[in-house]
Amino acid sequence: MFASKDGATRDQRTEPAPEGRGEGGEERAALARLLAPRSVAVIGAGRDPRGAGHRVLRNLIDGGFAGPVYPVNPNADQVAGLTCHPSVTAVPGPVDLAVIAVPARYVLDVVRECADAGVAGLVVLTAGFAETGQGSAQRDLLKICRASGMRLVGPNCLGVINTAARLNATFLQGDPTPGRVAVMSQSGAVGAALLQRLPVSSFVSVGNKADVSGNDLLEYWADDDGTDVIALYLESFGNPRKFTRIARRITATKPILMVKSGRSGSGDRAVRSHTAAAATPDVAVDAMVAACGVIRLDSVQELQDAAKLLSTQPLPGGRRVAIVGNSGGPEAMAADACERRGLVVPELPRDLLEGRVSSSAALANPVDLTADADADEIRLAVETVAAADEVDAVLVVYTPPFGSGLERTRQAIAAAARTTGKTVLACVAGHDGLIDGRVPAYAYPEQAIAALARAAEYAEWRARPAELPEPVPGVDAEAARRVVRAELAVRSAGGWLSPEATADLLRCYGLNLVPSVAVGSADEAARAAALVGLPVVLKVTGPVHKSDVGGVRLGLASEDEVRLAYDDMEETIGEEMTGAVVQPMLPGGVEIIVGGLNYPAFGPLVMAGMGGVMADLLADRAFRVPPVSRAAASEMIASLRCAPLLHGYRGAAPAAVDDLLDQIVRVGRLLEDLPEVAELDLNPVIVTPDAATVVDFRVRVAPVDQPPA
Amino acid sequence: MFASKDGATRDQRTEPAPEGRGEGGEERAALARLLAPRSVAVIGAGRDPRGAGHRVLRNLIDGGFAGPVYPVNPNADQVAGLTCHPSVTAVPGPVDLAVIAVPARYVLDVVRECADAGVAGLVVLTAGFAETGQGSAQRDLLKICRASGMRLVGPNCLGVINTAARLNATFLQGDPTPGRVAVMSQSGAVGAALLQRLPVSSFVSVGNKADVSGNDLLEYWADDDGTDVIALYLESFGNPRKFTRIARRITATKPILMVKSGRSGSGDRAVRSHTAAAATPDVAVDAMVAACGVIRLDSVQELQDAAKLLSTQPLPGGRRVAIVGNSGGPEAMAADACERRGLVVPELPRDLLEGRVSSSAALANPVDLTADADADEIRLAVETVAAADEVDAVLVVYTPPFGSGLERTRQAIAAAARTTGKTVLACVAGHDGLIDGRVPAYAYPEQAIAALARAAEYAEWRARPAELPEPVPGVDAEAARRVVRAELAVRSAGGWLSPEATADLLRCYGLNLVPSVAVGSADEAARAAALVGLPVVLKVTGPVHKSDVGGVRLGLASEDEVRLAYDDMEETIGEEMTGAVVQPMLPGGVEIIVGGLNYPAFGPLVMAGMGGVMADLLADRAFRVPPVSRAAASEMIASLRCAPLLHGYRGAAPAAVDDLLDQIVRVGRLLEDLPEVAELDLNPVIVTPDAATVVDFRVRVAPVDQPPA
Known part of the structure; x- marks a missing residue:
C-alpha cells in the first residue's frame, strides 16, 4: 500500500541542510537551554496568587520541576515558600531560563539585568509591545537579546511547557497531559484550548514572535525525540519560504498540523489588529501546504482530533x-x-x-x-x-x-x-x-x-517519491535578468513589459510561444499570414479587451480574408487599435491558463487552470509554490475538473500533456529565478495532440525589496 | 431585514390541510394518548435491574410520572416497589400506553391482550422483527394494531419521552433535560446521543416504524405547544412526498432539523441491513430539503448545535x-x-x-x-x-x-x-x-x-414569499396521458418513446421544441433545409452517439452544403445511420440541460444544469421536487456556476431567462402529472436573447406501482 517504505520515498531522502538564523550551533544551543532548562528564574513573582508571576512559580513547583527555581522580587522575602532574590543578578547560580512577568515599563531594565547575569533564554509574558503599537519598545527588547545572545520567547505570551523536563513555565490553570505532540501557538487563548485536549511533549506560546519564531521551533522539534507530531496555530508567517523549506524536510518523518487563521477579510482584520502581523494571502498558504506536506485544518477541534490519532497510532497503509x-x-x-x-x-x-x-x-x-x-x-x-x-x-x-x-x-x-x-x-x-x-x-x-x-x-x-530538484534544460537566466533589469532601469516602479520584451523573457525559459507577427496594416497582415502559414488568427493590439471589441478573428483561411478582417477591425475598433498580430491557427486543442504571482510577503506561486470564457466562472485552478517538479505539475493538472479534456475525452485524441507539464515547470523556474516578475499570464496555452503552445501572454515586473531575514 | 414579517411570507400563509392516515381525528387522538398518556403499563417488567422492562419502570417512577404505572409480569408479585399484574387485562384501570419489553416470541400474544384491554398505544421495545428478516411477525403485529385502533411505536426501539408529562418510558440511563426540542430517531444509538446534549420536549425512538412514522410525529409536533424545534434522525423515508408536504407546512413556523444517513454506497448498505429500509437516492433527499425548508445536517453534533440555538434564541434578522x-x-x-x-x-x-x-x-x-x-x-x-x-x-x-x-x-x-x-x-x-x-x-x-x-x-x-400554486397555461394533460398510455399499452415494461411520440408529449406541455424535419436522403435533407430556413443543423438518427461519430453538422449555409454533409455522414457512419433530422441553426446561445427523473421510492425530481461537453465534467446541476414555481426555477438557475453566462456575460446580450424558467416550470408540471415518465432529458435547451428552445430531447416511460400509503 501507499505507506510502504519500499523505493525511494520522502522518508528516506536526505535534504541539504537549511540555512539561516537559529539553524547554527550557538543560538540553537541557547534555544535548547530555554526549552529544557536546568534552572529557572521567575522575575516578577508576587505574593498575589492571581498574578501571572506567582502562578508561573506555582506551576513550576507543582509540576515537579527538578532544577532550582528562583523567584525574583525586590519587594518580598518569600513567595510560595521560596526565598526571593532582589534581582536576577543576585541569584546564587546560573539561570538557563528567566520568565519575566513585570509590568511593561520595567521589562527593558530587567532584560538588561538578565543579559548581565548570563541568562540563556527569556520568556516575556508581559503584554504592551508591538501588539498595542509599542513597536519601538519591542525592537529595543530584541536588540538587548541579540547583543547578549539570549533567545527570547514572546513578549505577550503565556509561557512554555516541556513535559519531559517537568517544566510548566506558564500561568495557565490545570496540568498539561504528557504526550508526544509539540504545540506552538501564536494566540494565548488558542494555545490554552489546544492544551485542554492534547497530550503534549512541549508547548510554546510565542506571542509577538519578536525572536523565537515558528521556524525556530520547527527545527528544534524536528530533532526532539519526545515529539512525534507538531501542532501549530499561526496567524502570520515571518518567513514563508523558509517555513516551506523546513517543513518539507520535517514532514518526511513527522507530521505537522496547522491551523492558520485570517482566511477571511474580517478574520484577517482580527489577526492584524491582534498581533500586528502581516497577512499572507490564503491561496498562497494552501499552495504552501501542498508543497511541503503540512496538514492544514480549519479548526482547533480538527487539529486536536488529528493530532490525537497521529501521535498514538501507526499511519494507515491505505484508505480502506x-x-x-x-x-x-x-x-x-x-x-x-x-x-x-x-x-x-x-x-x-x-x-x-x-x-x-x-x-x-x-x-x-x-x-x-x-x-x-x-x-x-x-x-x-x-x-x-x-x-x-x-x-x-x-x-x-x-x-x-x-x-x-x-x-x-x-x-x-x-x-x-x-x-x-x-x-x-x-x-x-x-x-x-x-x-x-x-x-x-x-x-x-x-x-x-x-x-x-x-x-x-x-x-x-x-x-510519495522524493521530489528531487530537476534540471530544466535550455534556460538562459542571465539573458532573462537583463530583460527585467532593462525594464526596471527605465521604469523603476515597474509595469507590464512590452510584447516584445515579454516574448524575449519567456523564450529565455524555453516557453513555446506561438509564432506571432506584428502588423500595422491590412496588407502587412496578409503578407504575415502567408509567412506563418494559413489558416491564421488575427488579434488586435492596443488598450482594449480583445474579445469584447471583436478584436480576435479565428480561422482566416486566405490572404483576402485576413485583409478584410483587418479593415473590418479598424472600422469597428477605431483609434484604440494600434495594430494587430498574425498567428497561425492551431488545430482544436484544450485551452489552459498558466500563470504566476509573486506576493510581496510570501514569494512566488505558480497557477494552472482551465482557460477560455469559463475560467472566470468556474475558478478551476491549482496553485503551487515553486520549484514545481514534473510530478507536482502533473498533480496540479490532475486536480483540475477539466483534466479529462486533456486525456482524450469522448474519443478525442489525447493532448500533449507532457509538453504542458514542461511549460509549467519552466514557469516555476522563471518565477524562482526572477523575483522581479510580479505577475505572469500565459492565457491561453493551447494543448493539442502535438504540442502545448503559448498563444497569448503578459508579464509585469516590479522592484524587489530585501527578503526578510 | 429578511426575517421581517411584512408582506406575504411563509409565516402567514395558509396551506390546504394535508390528507392521509394519521391526519384524521381518531388515530391522531390515539397517538396523543400514546405520547401524553394518563396511565402506563410496562409489560415484561422483571426484577433484574439490568432488564429493559425494569429500567423503563424505574425511569417512569424516578422521572415523576403523575399517573398510575402498572408493572405486568405473571412471575412476580412486586417490581420496584409496585404490585405486579399477571396480564394487562388484569390491570385495575384504563391503560393509555403499554410499553412492551417481553421476548419476541411473546410479543404477539401480549399485543392481542392489549387490544382486548382497550390500550390506546403501544411502545414495543423488543427487537427481532423486520430488522432481522422477521417481516411477517411485524406484519402480524401491525395487523392487530390496525384492527383495534392501537397506535404502535417500534418495534425494536428505545421508547418515548415527554418531559412536559414527566414521562420517561425508555430504558436509557440518565435523565433527559427538559426543553423545547422534539426528537425522533430511527436509530436507538443516535437517539441516545441526541438526548445527551439536547433540551427536549419529546423523544420518540421509532425503531422499525411499523406504524407510527416520522410523518405522524411531524404532524403531532406541529401542533405541540411545548415544541419549538423538531429534530429528526432518519435512515429512510416511508412516504417522501407526504414528508415534503407536511414539512413545508411546519417549517413556516417551526424549524425541522434532519440528519439522514445512507448518503454513501456503504452508508446505505449499513442502513439497509440495519433497518431493512428502502434507500432514497441522496440527491433526491437534498432536493426535497430545498423544496420544504428542512435543514439537513451532516452530523449529530451539527444538529445538536443548531437545535440548541434555534430552541433558545430569536432568529437572526440577517447575516451580519x-x-x-x-x-x-x-x-x-x-x-x-x-x-x-x-x-x-x-x-x-x-x-x-x-x-x-x-x-x-x-x-x-x-x-x-x-x-x-x-x-x-x-x-x-x-x-x-x-x-x-x-x-x-x-x-x-x-x-x-x-x-x-x-x-x-x-x-x-x-x-x-x-x-x-x-x-x-x-x-x-x-x-x-x-x-x-x-x-x-x-x-x-x-x-x-x-x-x-x-x-x-x-x-x-x-x-420568503409563499410559493402559491401557479397556473401553467396551455397544458393538455389528457392528450399527454394518451401518448404515455399508448406506449405502455404496446410495451408494458415501458421504454424510450419514439422521437415523434416524445415531441407530441412535450408539445402537450407547451415546451418550445426546435422545428425538426426527419429526412432519409441527401435530397430530402436539402429540401428540408429550404423549408426550415438556412442556415441549418443536420443530425444523424440511429443507434449511435451523435457527437462521437461526427453525426452533428452545424451552420450549413446552403442546400448544397446540406447535401454534401448528408452524403459524408452516410459514408462515415455507415449502416448504423437510419436517417437524419434537419433543424434551423440557432444564433449563439447558452446551452442548458433540463431534465426529470422519477425515483420509484421517492417521486419526481426536476434537474437544470449546464449543457454541452462540460456538463459531465463539472456536474453543475440543480435539483428540485415539483411543483417547481417560477421562483424555484429561478433559484435553480441562480445556483448554477454557469448562471452568469445567461445574464449578458462580458458584454453579450442577456439570454431569455424568463423563457428558460417557463420551460423548467412546465417540465415540473409534466413530471407531477405523469408519474409514468421515468426519465426526461431536454439536452440542450439553447437560450438565446430571443427564446429558450429545446433542441434535443428524449423521454422514457415506465409502468407505475401504487404509491405507498
Missing part, C-alpha cells in the same frame, strides 16, 4: 476502512463520512465473520453487531477485520451502555488494538479521549473519520 | 455578525468560519466603542477586548454592538479563566443577552451548554458559527 460496532446508526454515519472524506468502506467477505459473531449481525461492512454484542464479541470482530487483507484501518463504534458497558468494552477495544499493526480508532458516544493511552476515542463518528482521512493523506505524502 | 470577546485568536477563527459559512462580519464604526472600553482593544469587528477585559467590559461591549444597526447577531467569545473568570463572565453574557431582541450566542473554550438556560454556548467558534449560519438560512426561508 472497516467499521465495526454495536450501533447501526452511528456506523452508517461513519460510512457516509468516509465517502465525504475520500476513504473507502470495502464490502467484506461474508465468511470473514460468519459463524463467529451473532447471527443477527450485519457483516458486510459496516459490521453492526447490534446492541446485544458484548465486549468479547466486539474484540473478536475487531481483531478479525483488522487481520483482513481488505482493510487498512478499523473504526470501532461503541454506544454505551449497551452490551458489556463502557469500561469492559474499552478494555476489549484496547486488547484488540494490541493484536494488530494497523490503525485502530474508536467512536464512543459522549466520550472523547484516549483508551489505554493509545487508541484515540471520539464522541462523534465524523470526528474520527476526519482524523483518519488526514492520517491517510499524510501517509500518502510520506510514501 | 458582531464578534466580541477577550481572545483574538478564537475571534479570528470565528470570523474565518463566518466567511466559509456565508455570514458577514461588517466593520463597525470606531466611535461605537471608542472611549467606552479599554484603549488597547481592537474595535473594528471582531472586537478583541484582550485578556484583561473584565465581565463588566464584556457586558457593555456586547450590549453596545447588539444595539448597533450594522449587526444582526452577536457571538461572544470568552476564554476562561481570564478577566473575571467563568462564572461572572457567564452572568455578564446572560445579562447582556437580556437587553436585546437580537440573536446572541457564545463560544466559551471547553464549555458546551446553555448560559442562563437561554444563551447557547459552544466549545469551539466553528460550532457556534455553523449553528448561526443554519439559523440565518432558516430565517431567510421563513421570510
Whole structure:
C-alpha cells in the first residue's frame, strides 16, 4: 500500500541542510537551554496568587520541576515558600531560563539585568509591545537579546511547557497531559484550548514572535525525540519560504498540523489588529501546504482530533476502512463520512465473520453487531477485520451502555488494538479521549473519520517519491535578468513589459510561444499570414479587451480574408487599435491558463487552470509554490475538473500533456529565478495532440525589496 | 431585514390541510394518548435491574410520572416497589400506553391482550422483527394494531419521552433535560446521543416504524405547544412526498432539523441491513430539503448545535455578525468560519466603542477586548454592538479563566443577552451548554458559527414569499396521458418513446421544441433545409452517439452544403445511420440541460444544469421536487456556476431567462402529472436573447406501482 517504505520515498531522502538564523550551533544551543532548562528564574513573582508571576512559580513547583527555581522580587522575602532574590543578578547560580512577568515599563531594565547575569533564554509574558503599537519598545527588547545572545520567547505570551523536563513555565490553570505532540501557538487563548485536549511533549506560546519564531521551533522539534507530531496555530508567517523549506524536510518523518487563521477579510482584520502581523494571502498558504506536506485544518477541534490519532497510532497503509460496532446508526454515519472524506468502506467477505459473531449481525461492512454484542464479541470482530487483507484501518463504534458497558468494552477495544499493526480508532458516544493511552476515542463518528482521512493523506505524502530538484534544460537566466533589469532601469516602479520584451523573457525559459507577427496594416497582415502559414488568427493590439471589441478573428483561411478582417477591425475598433498580430491557427486543442504571482510577503506561486470564457466562472485552478517538479505539475493538472479534456475525452485524441507539464515547470523556474516578475499570464496555452503552445501572454515586473531575514 | 414579517411570507400563509392516515381525528387522538398518556403499563417488567422492562419502570417512577404505572409480569408479585399484574387485562384501570419489553416470541400474544384491554398505544421495545428478516411477525403485529385502533411505536426501539408529562418510558440511563426540542430517531444509538446534549420536549425512538412514522410525529409536533424545534434522525423515508408536504407546512413556523444517513454506497448498505429500509437516492433527499425548508445536517453534533440555538434564541434578522470577546485568536477563527459559512462580519464604526472600553482593544469587528477585559467590559461591549444597526447577531467569545473568570463572565453574557431582541450566542473554550438556560454556548467558534449560519438560512426561508400554486397555461394533460398510455399499452415494461411520440408529449406541455424535419436522403435533407430556413443543423438518427461519430453538422449555409454533409455522414457512419433530422441553426446561445427523473421510492425530481461537453465534467446541476414555481426555477438557475453566462456575460446580450424558467416550470408540471415518465432529458435547451428552445430531447416511460400509503 501507499505507506510502504519500499523505493525511494520522502522518508528516506536526505535534504541539504537549511540555512539561516537559529539553524547554527550557538543560538540553537541557547534555544535548547530555554526549552529544557536546568534552572529557572521567575522575575516578577508576587505574593498575589492571581498574578501571572506567582502562578508561573506555582506551576513550576507543582509540576515537579527538578532544577532550582528562583523567584525574583525586590519587594518580598518569600513567595510560595521560596526565598526571593532582589534581582536576577543576585541569584546564587546560573539561570538557563528567566520568565519575566513585570509590568511593561520595567521589562527593558530587567532584560538588561538578565543579559548581565548570563541568562540563556527569556520568556516575556508581559503584554504592551508591538501588539498595542509599542513597536519601538519591542525592537529595543530584541536588540538587548541579540547583543547578549539570549533567545527570547514572546513578549505577550503565556509561557512554555516541556513535559519531559517537568517544566510548566506558564500561568495557565490545570496540568498539561504528557504526550508526544509539540504545540506552538501564536494566540494565548488558542494555545490554552489546544492544551485542554492534547497530550503534549512541549508547548510554546510565542506571542509577538519578536525572536523565537515558528521556524525556530520547527527545527528544534524536528530533532526532539519526545515529539512525534507538531501542532501549530499561526496567524502570520515571518518567513514563508523558509517555513516551506523546513517543513518539507520535517514532514518526511513527522507530521505537522496547522491551523492558520485570517482566511477571511474580517478574520484577517482580527489577526492584524491582534498581533500586528502581516497577512499572507490564503491561496498562497494552501499552495504552501501542498508543497511541503503540512496538514492544514480549519479548526482547533480538527487539529486536536488529528493530532490525537497521529501521535498514538501507526499511519494507515491505505484508505480502506472497516467499521465495526454495536450501533447501526452511528456506523452508517461513519460510512457516509468516509465517502465525504475520500476513504473507502470495502464490502467484506461474508465468511470473514460468519459463524463467529451473532447471527443477527450485519457483516458486510459496516459490521453492526447490534446492541446485544458484548465486549468479547466486539474484540473478536475487531481483531478479525483488522487481520483482513481488505482493510487498512478499523473504526470501532461503541454506544454505551449497551452490551458489556463502557469500561469492559474499552478494555476489549484496547486488547484488540494490541493484536494488530494497523490503525485502530474508536467512536464512543459522549466520550472523547484516549483508551489505554493509545487508541484515540471520539464522541462523534465524523470526528474520527476526519482524523483518519488526514492520517491517510499524510501517509500518502510520506510514501510519495522524493521530489528531487530537476534540471530544466535550455534556460538562459542571465539573458532573462537583463530583460527585467532593462525594464526596471527605465521604469523603476515597474509595469507590464512590452510584447516584445515579454516574448524575449519567456523564450529565455524555453516557453513555446506561438509564432506571432506584428502588423500595422491590412496588407502587412496578409503578407504575415502567408509567412506563418494559413489558416491564421488575427488579434488586435492596443488598450482594449480583445474579445469584447471583436478584436480576435479565428480561422482566416486566405490572404483576402485576413485583409478584410483587418479593415473590418479598424472600422469597428477605431483609434484604440494600434495594430494587430498574425498567428497561425492551431488545430482544436484544450485551452489552459498558466500563470504566476509573486506576493510581496510570501514569494512566488505558480497557477494552472482551465482557460477560455469559463475560467472566470468556474475558478478551476491549482496553485503551487515553486520549484514545481514534473510530478507536482502533473498533480496540479490532475486536480483540475477539466483534466479529462486533456486525456482524450469522448474519443478525442489525447493532448500533449507532457509538453504542458514542461511549460509549467519552466514557469516555476522563471518565477524562482526572477523575483522581479510580479505577475505572469500565459492565457491561453493551447494543448493539442502535438504540442502545448503559448498563444497569448503578459508579464509585469516590479522592484524587489530585501527578503526578510 | 429578511426575517421581517411584512408582506406575504411563509409565516402567514395558509396551506390546504394535508390528507392521509394519521391526519384524521381518531388515530391522531390515539397517538396523543400514546405520547401524553394518563396511565402506563410496562409489560415484561422483571426484577433484574439490568432488564429493559425494569429500567423503563424505574425511569417512569424516578422521572415523576403523575399517573398510575402498572408493572405486568405473571412471575412476580412486586417490581420496584409496585404490585405486579399477571396480564394487562388484569390491570385495575384504563391503560393509555403499554410499553412492551417481553421476548419476541411473546410479543404477539401480549399485543392481542392489549387490544382486548382497550390500550390506546403501544411502545414495543423488543427487537427481532423486520430488522432481522422477521417481516411477517411485524406484519402480524401491525395487523392487530390496525384492527383495534392501537397506535404502535417500534418495534425494536428505545421508547418515548415527554418531559412536559414527566414521562420517561425508555430504558436509557440518565435523565433527559427538559426543553423545547422534539426528537425522533430511527436509530436507538443516535437517539441516545441526541438526548445527551439536547433540551427536549419529546423523544420518540421509532425503531422499525411499523406504524407510527416520522410523518405522524411531524404532524403531532406541529401542533405541540411545548415544541419549538423538531429534530429528526432518519435512515429512510416511508412516504417522501407526504414528508415534503407536511414539512413545508411546519417549517413556516417551526424549524425541522434532519440528519439522514445512507448518503454513501456503504452508508446505505449499513442502513439497509440495519433497518431493512428502502434507500432514497441522496440527491433526491437534498432536493426535497430545498423544496420544504428542512435543514439537513451532516452530523449529530451539527444538529445538536443548531437545535440548541434555534430552541433558545430569536432568529437572526440577517447575516451580519458582531464578534466580541477577550481572545483574538478564537475571534479570528470565528470570523474565518463566518466567511466559509456565508455570514458577514461588517466593520463597525470606531466611535461605537471608542472611549467606552479599554484603549488597547481592537474595535473594528471582531472586537478583541484582550485578556484583561473584565465581565463588566464584556457586558457593555456586547450590549453596545447588539444595539448597533450594522449587526444582526452577536457571538461572544470568552476564554476562561481570564478577566473575571467563568462564572461572572457567564452572568455578564446572560445579562447582556437580556437587553436585546437580537440573536446572541457564545463560544466559551471547553464549555458546551446553555448560559442562563437561554444563551447557547459552544466549545469551539466553528460550532457556534455553523449553528448561526443554519439559523440565518432558516430565517431567510421563513421570510420568503409563499410559493402559491401557479397556473401553467396551455397544458393538455389528457392528450399527454394518451401518448404515455399508448406506449405502455404496446410495451408494458415501458421504454424510450419514439422521437415523434416524445415531441407530441412535450408539445402537450407547451415546451418550445426546435422545428425538426426527419429526412432519409441527401435530397430530402436539402429540401428540408429550404423549408426550415438556412442556415441549418443536420443530425444523424440511429443507434449511435451523435457527437462521437461526427453525426452533428452545424451552420450549413446552403442546400448544397446540406447535401454534401448528408452524403459524408452516410459514408462515415455507415449502416448504423437510419436517417437524419434537419433543424434551423440557432444564433449563439447558452446551452442548458433540463431534465426529470422519477425515483420509484421517492417521486419526481426536476434537474437544470449546464449543457454541452462540460456538463459531465463539472456536474453543475440543480435539483428540485415539483411543483417547481417560477421562483424555484429561478433559484435553480441562480445556483448554477454557469448562471452568469445567461445574464449578458462580458458584454453579450442577456439570454431569455424568463423563457428558460417557463420551460423548467412546465417540465415540473409534466413530471407531477405523469408519474409514468421515468426519465426526461431536454439536452440542450439553447437560450438565446430571443427564446429558450429545446433542441434535443428524449423521454422514457415506465409502468407505475401504487404509491405507498
